[in-house]
Amino acid sequence: MNKAKSVFIVLFLVLINLSLLHVATLSWHSPLGPGWIGVFVLALPNFYLFVWMFMRRRARTSRNLHLLMAANLTGIALVLTDPGMEADPLPLILGNLIFFGSIAYIFWYSNLGERNNAMLNEGEKLPVFELNTPDGESFSSEQFKGAAWLLMFYRGNWCPLCMTQIGEVAARYIDLDRLGVKVALISPQPETKTKELAERFKVPMRFFVDTDFKASKKLKLVHENGVPFGLKWMGHGEDTVLPTVLIINKHGRIVYSDQTSNYRVRPEPEQFLEVARQKLGGAES
Known part of the structure; x- marks a missing residue:
């Protein structure tokens, strides 16, 4: 399909x-x-x-x-x-x-199907998974502990709505930072594509590569054949990741989860700020 x-x-x-x-x-x-x-x-x-x-x-x-x-x-x-x-x-x-x-x-x-990944629901501990930095260094999700993070799993540079959403988050980065929230952007696209994207933004967001879909498979976020036909000849693969946004607290527990069932329907940045104010402020102090 x-x-x-x-x-x-x-x-x-x-x-x-x-x-x-x-x-x-x-x-x-x-x-x-x-x-x-x-x-x-x-x-x-x-x-x-x-x-x-x-x-x-x-x-x-x-x-x-x-x-x-x-x-x-x-x-x-x-x-x-x-x-x-x-x-x-x-x-x-x-x-x-x-x-x-x-x-x-x-x-x-536009329909991504019903998504109810229980392991990513609010209140759950973020599963342990492995990522790579754009330079090829290993990074464990355990290293997210100690700070609150907004984790955005995006499809790739080829997806205009993903790029716009990342731009929106970058524009509100200072507001997120003031609330103690760091930003991690995760995609299975090749490292070269992630490097190109990271160079577009001047705010210190962290970019990660989900090499061989190790994290996506662990989190059940793989979108098989989700890349439009022909883009693999432009440096992209055939599979991608289901657009997902998580916010975790400093203990690695999920306090917000958006598992959209439609790739065109995505949360507003203000939602992330509101979650940070309500669930990461007094709740974590």
């Missing part, structure tokens, strides 16, 4: 880009009929969604993307009511492909 998702997302992006290009070419030569206008109404908002994510304005969207759904319904209505459909069925074909592709993206591709 995940393999199908990794291929789907690439094909869907190609579809909406080629559809917009074709509509633009047609409009240059003659006015567009209702069917082609419908294809444009379908393709443009879907295209904009991905552009918006890569612009890194926010690290999250609504779960069901209601505005996009409204645009999808409007576009498919124009396609289906086009009186010239019999003479030119291509708008009908493209319109349906984009419509159902968008529905699949919203409700199928």
